[in-house]
Amino acid sequence: MSQETAQVGHDHPVEKPKVVADQSKPVVTPEKIIQAIKAIDQGPKVLKLYMENCAKCGTCATQCPVYYGEQSKKYNPAARSDLIRSIFKRHCTTTGKLLGGLAGAREYRDGEIEEWAEHFYTCTGCRRCATYCPMGIDNSVITRKGRAILDACGLTPDTMKKVVRISLETGNTDGASPQAFKAAIQFLEEEMKDEHGIDIEIPLDRKGAEYFYVPPSGDVLVNPEATTGIAKVFYVLGLQDKWTMSSQYFDGANYGLFTGNDADMKADNKPYIEEAKRLGCKTLFMGECGHAYRIMKMIMEPSKWWGELPFRIINCMEFTAQHIKEGRFKFDLSKNAQPVTYHDPCNFGRSCNIVEEPRIILKASCSDFREMYPNRGENWCCGGGAGLSAMDDIIKFRMEVSGQKKMAQIRATGAKYVAAACSNCKRQLSQLMEFHKEDIAVGGVHDMLSRAIMINGKAAERVEYD
Amino acid sequence: MNLVPYFIGGVLPYITVLIFVIGMVYRFYIWIKTPQPGKMTLFPATDSTLGSTIKETLFFPSLYKGDRVLWFFAWIFHVTLALVFLGHMRVFSGFIDRMLIDMGMTPDGIDTMSSTVGGAAGIILLATGIMLLVRRMVLQRVREISGVPDFFALLLLIAIIATGDLMRVGAHFDLEQTRVWTLSLLKFSPVIPENGMFLLHALLAMLLVVYIPFSKILHFGGIFFTQALVKRR
Numbered sequence: 001m002s003q004e005t006a007q008v009g010h011d012h013p014v015e016k017p018k019v020v021a022d023q024s025k026p027v028v029t030p031e032k033i034i035q036a037i038k039a040i041d042q043g044p045k046v047l048k049l050y051m052e053n054c055a056k057c058g059t060c061a062t063q064c065p066v067y068y069g070e071q072s073k074k075y076n077p078a079a080r081s082d083l084i085r086s087i088f089k090r091h092c093t094t095t096g097k098l099l100g101g102l103a104g105a106r107e108y109r110d111g112e113i114e115e116w117a118e119h120f121y122t123c124t125g126c127r128r129c130a131t132y133c134p135m136g137i138d139n140s141v142i143t144r145k146g147r148a149i150l151d152a153c154g155l156t157p158d159t160m161k162k163v164v165r166i167s168l169e170t171g172n173t174d175g176a177s178p179q180a181f182k183a184a185i186q187f188l189e190e191e192m193k194d195e196h197g198i199d200i201e202i203p204l205d206r207k208g209a210e211y212f213y214v215p216p217s218g219d220v221l222v223n224p225e226a227t228t229g230i231a232k233v234f235y236v237l238g239l240q241d242k243w244t245m246s247s248q249y250f251d252g253a254n255y256g257l258f259t260g261n262d263a264d265m266k267a268d269n270k271p272y273i274e275e276a277k278r279l280g281c282k283t284l285f286m287g288e289c290g291h292a293y294r295i296m297k298m299i300m301e302p303s304k305w306w307g308e309l310p311f312r313i314i315n316c317m318e319f320t321a322q323h324i325k326e327g328r329f330k331f332d333l334s335k336n337a338q339p340v341t342y343h344d345p346c347n348f349g350r351s352c353n354i355v356e357e358p359r360i361i362l363k364a365s366c367s368d369f370r371e372m373y374p375n376r377g378e379n380w381c382c383g384g385g386a387g388l389s390a391m392d393d394i395i396k397f398r399m400e401v402s403g404q405k406k407m408a409q410i411r412a413t414g415a416k417y418v419a420a421a422c423s424n425c426k427r428q429l430s431q432l433m434e435f436h437k438e439d440i441a442v443g444g445v446h447d448m449l450s451r452a453i454m455i456n457g458k459a460a461e462r463v464e465y466d
Numbered sequence: 467m468n469l470v471p472y473f474i475g476g477v478l479p480y481i482t483v484l485i486f487v488i489g490m491v492y493r494f495y496i497w498i499k500t501p502q503p504g505k506m507t508l509f510p511a512t513d514s515t516l517g518s519t520i521k522e523t524l525f526f527p528s529l530y531k532g533d534r535v536l537w538f539f540a541w542i543f544h545v546t547l548a549l550v551f552l553g554h555m556r557v558f559s560g561f562i563d564r565m566l567i568d569m570g571m572t573p574d575g576i577d578t579m580s581s582t583v584g585g586a587a588g589i590i591l592l593a594t595g596i597m598l599l600v601r602r603m604v605l606q607r608v609r610e611i612s613g614v615p616d617f618f619a620l621l622l623l624i625a626i627i628a629t630g631d632l633m634r635v636g637a638h639f640d641l642e643q644t645r646v647w648t649l650s651l652l653k654f655s656p657v658i659p660e661n662g663m664f665l666l667h668a669l670l671a672m673l674l675v676v677y678i679p680f681s682k683i684l685h686f687g688g689i690f691f692t693q694a695l696v697k698r699r
Contacts, residue, residue, distance in 0.1 A: 045502035046695055053688035056616045057540070058608035059532045071606060078611040095615075095680045103681075104613040130508055132532025134540070135685060136522070136693040138506060299504045353509035377509050378531075 018393045019117045022154025022161070030108050034091060036149045037084055037108075041092045047145055050137050051088045054078060060129035060139060065381045066122055069401030077129045080119050081142040084149075113150070117157055120146035121394070124402055125258070125386030126346040131377060140386065148260030156259050159391045163255045164264050171271055172217040172251030181220065181247055188224050192231065195460035200235045202227065202245060205279070209244035212276050213316070215287025217251035218423035219444065226288050229446025232453050233320050236329055243285065249275045252292025253423065257299075258387030266305060269295060273306050284313045288421035288444045290347025297352055315348075317421060317445060321357035324364045332459035333367040335452040340366040341415035342445070343406070343429065344379035345422035353377075358421050358445045365452040370413045380405045382420070384428025398428060399435040407432050410440065417441045419448060474669045475647065476656035482672040489679025490687070497691050508696040515698045522693045536601070543594040544686075550587050550630075556580065557641065558648040581634065588631040595624045619683055622674055629667040637663040 026032075040047050060077040061067045067075045074080070082104075089096030089105035096105030123143040130138035150156055156164075166175040176184075185202050192200040203209065211234075219226040234243050249272050256265025276284050286293040296313050300306070323329065342362055348354040355376040363369045372379070383403030388394065406429070410418055418440060420426050429442040452459050512518050521527060526544075530537045556562045566576050599620050602608050633639040643659045650657040659665060678684055 043500040043502065044504075045497070045500040045691075046506055048500050049497060049688060049692050049695070053682065053685050053692055055682055055685045056608070056611050056613075057529075057533075057536060058605065058611060059529060059536060061607035061611075062533050067607070073610040076607060076611055082611065093680070102614045102618075104615045127508060130696055132528050134522070134526050134529035134532075135689050136508070136528065136696040138508070138696060141506070298507065303504045350508055353507075353511070355509070 015394055015396055016118050017121050017157035017391055018159070019155050019157050022156075025152070025154030028113055028153040028155070030110050033113055033149060033153070034087065034108050036152065037087045038091050040084075040088055040145070046138065046141050050081070050139075050142055051085050052093070053135050054081070054085065054137055055135060057134065059132055059134065060137070063128050063132040065124060065126065065128065065383055065405050066402045068380075069383075069404040074119065075122060075401070077123070077139040080123060080146075081139050083116065083119060084142055084146055113153055113155060116146055116150055117155055120150060121157055121160075121388065121391070122397065122402070123386065124346075124381045124383060124388055126381030127350045128346070128378075128381060131350060143386065144257075144260045146260070147258070148262075151259045151261045156261075157391060157393070159393065160255060160259050160387055163387075163390055164259055164261070164268070167251070167253065167255060167268055168264065171249050173253045173255065174217045174221055174251065176217060176221060178247040181250055184220050184224070185245070185247075188220070188228050188231070191224075192228055192460075195228075196455045196458075198456060200228075200231050200455070201240055202231050203241070203243060204245055204247045206241075206244035207278075208280050209242060210281060211239070211243035211283045211285040212279050212281035212311075213243055213245050213285045213287060214252045214272060214292065215245075215250065215316075216253045216289035216292060216423040218253075218426070219287055219289075220250060222423070223426060223443055223447065225447035225450045226444035227446075229444075229448075229450035229453070230287070230316055230320075232450055232455060233316075233323070233329075233446070236453065236455060237323060244279060244281070246275050246279065252286055252289045252296070254292060254295050255387055255390075257291055257295055265295065269300055269305065273300075273309070276309075276311055282311050284309075284311050285319065286313065286315050288316065288423075288446065290345035290352070290422040291424070293354070294347045294351045315352075315354055315357070317354055317357035317361060320446065320449065321360040324360055329364070329449075330454040331365045331449075331452040332454055333365070333452060335459045336366040336417075336448050337368070338416040339368040339370055339414055340417045340419060340448065341370045341372045341410065341413040342375075343372060343382060343410070343418055343420040343425060344376055345420055345425045346379070346381050346385050348421055349375075349379055350377050354421070358419065361445050361449055362419055365449045366417075370415055372409050372413050372415075380409055382406050382425040382428040383432070384424055387424070389424040389428035389431075395431065395435075399432060403428060403432045407436050407438075411438070415440065417443065417448070419443060419445050421445045471658050471660075471665055472656075474665050474672075475658035476651075478669070478672050479651055479656075482675050485676050486679060490684075493679055493684060494687065497688075502695065505698070506695050507699055511697055511699050513699065515694055518697045519690060519693045522697070523689050539594050539597045539601070542590060543598060546587050546591045546594070550584070550591060553580070553584050553587065557644050560645055585634050588627065588634055591627045592624065592631055595620065595627055599624065615681060619677075619681060622670065622677070626667065626670045626674060629663060629670060633661075633663055633667065637661075639664065 064077050086106045087108050090107055095103035120143050125140035125143055127138055127140050130136055163173050167173045189202055215227055234240055254265055254268045256268050293315050342358055383398050383406050418429055426442050433440050526537055526541055563576055602612050638661055646657055647659050
């Protein structure tokens with residue numbers, strides 16, 4: 001690493017996330033925090049093992065996007081995890097109780113929780129450290145525990161709190177009403193009519209539909225081409241009447257994963273499962289949202305939150321890639337002539353193994369696809385993971401520290417379009433391009449498909465979106 | 467009778483075995499029974515959880531990808547440590563010698579092999595151990611997360627290695643005496659070795675063994691658990 005990159009962070013002191021103590025929560029006492037840490041002794045197994053098995057070799061730091069951006073102790077993953085680990089040792093291990101500091105244990109310092117938001121909200125939860133840790137220790141699990149303690153104390157950063165509240169109140173993280181959503185869908189249908197000269201439907205609330213499509217709300221309200229892409233896929237396959245969206249539940253995003261609050265995460269998840277049952281779908285068809293798919297596929301389903309499910313869970317990219325392999329679509333590659341690269345969102349790549357599918361879609365619909373290195377399970381985080389990309393109060397940190405490596409990686413590809421199957425990544429990446437004055441477009445995977453797929457013998461006559 | 471040698475040679479070995487066995491069984495039992503909801507799989511993952519966990523334990527492939535310099539020192543250090551551990555079987559029993567002689571080796575040949583291979587292993591261990599210590603002191607990212615237990619574990623190991631090496635190069639060492647000692651311990655009527663350097667070496671080694679179930683040195687057992695969790699599909 002050059003001296004130049006090593007110094008960036010020091011020239012610009014990093015801002016703190018805005019936290020306003022939640023008056024509705026009980027008063028924070030040291031006992032309460034110590035109690036929460038002692039609870040780790042009862043599990044989950046990962047967390048307990050991570051408290052007791054770190055060899056302090058420092059490998060995580062070499063692979064962390066945040067530490068790469070600035071080499072200071074507060075960003076060292078093992079040091080951050082030690083905030084909790086050292087207190088756990090003091091209260092739950094024999095040596096910690098007997099020897100204290102000599103065993104790497106320490107007592108909770110009254111009031112230190114006030115500083116925790118800054119620490120645990122500068123980890124992007126990307127799990128890259130775990131990929132390279134000789135022990136397989138996943139620091140994001142400890143980060144989430146730290147955030148859970150903050151949340152129980154009412155000290156979750158304001159932005160995060162707001163997103164969770166809006167999502168629980170309205171069913172989506174944008175706080176959009178069903179009317180607003182329907183208007184947006186109607187606009188997309190008109191758009192597709194302009195593009196192809198025919199009616200391509202986006203069915204809403206259709207009972208008995210086989211596929212229930214749950215995107216991140218951003219893929220309807222902010223970067224809607226991903227959703228038009230999905231609509232076109234179903235249209236070409238002749239499944240126009242076999243799928244549906246819900247006008248009430250159209251956002252798989254679930255910030256309970258990021259605030260560490262399991263009750264919120266479940267409460268946010270439940271209406272989607274109920275809606276899928278109400279619609280009688282056979283497939284919960286998750287959109288381009290990494291953490292939403294991960295919660296459904298790797299957490300909710302295997303943990304049996306809601307018992308046995310009457311439907312399967314797949315990702316839209318698996319579905320489309322499968323049909324591309326079967327030769328069901330034709331593409332006009334001249335529509336996507338610019339160099340395109342793919343950023344593996346951490347929740348899709350490392351956590352769910354959806355890595356080949358987006359590449360199949362992009363290679364089929366773009367004429368110049370370029371790999372970014374490293375990629376797939378080894379890809380670097382965009383710098384906005386674990387909900388950070390929603391936090392504009394730490395934007396300098398995201399642009400100059402956590403996103404630094406990503407920016408370099410993208411520049412090296414020479415691509416003019418970065419596809420990312422994740423609304424959080426897309427927001428972070430767009431801001432990175434603007435901040436670093438790069439003329440590189442950012443969008444989704446099905447967006448590229450939407451622009452090049454042939455319907456009625458021709459691809460979309462596209463008006464320039466920007 | 468001198469109390470200190472008697473304690474080291476005649477009492478501590480029993481305490482050590484007792485604490486180690488109970489400690490290890492307890493730790494593993496707790497780890498196994500602690501519940502784990504949800505999946506923690508890290509991709510790419512193979513279909514064989516056991517296979518990839520064993521591979522991680524034997525060859526450290528994740529570390530190889532992550533920090534090749536550390537992998538080089540750490541892998542050599544751990545492998546040599548395992549070999550030296552196996553080599554010590556010869557110190558405690560004549561069984562290995564008899565087996566080797568049956569296979570056609572001469573007693574002189576065995577001694578030569580022991581002093582060359584064992585001697586080299588001792589030097590390699592010392593060198594890589596010191597390198598790990600230097601790395602911990604010099605590299606910022608490692609220094610800033612290192613505490614007393616991290617230095618203590620390394621220094622204790624280095625002290626054990628150094629006292630062991632000293633018995634090879636200068637200090638007196640009598641193979642017969644250690645074998646008599648082992649046998650006498652098994653018969654619960656300890657015959658205390660008189661070799662001062664050996665007693666020091668044994669004392670430090672037993673300290674280490676007692677310390678294992680209570681410290682991060684247990685990572686050699688923990689790795690099975692932590693790696694299996696992220697490798698499980």
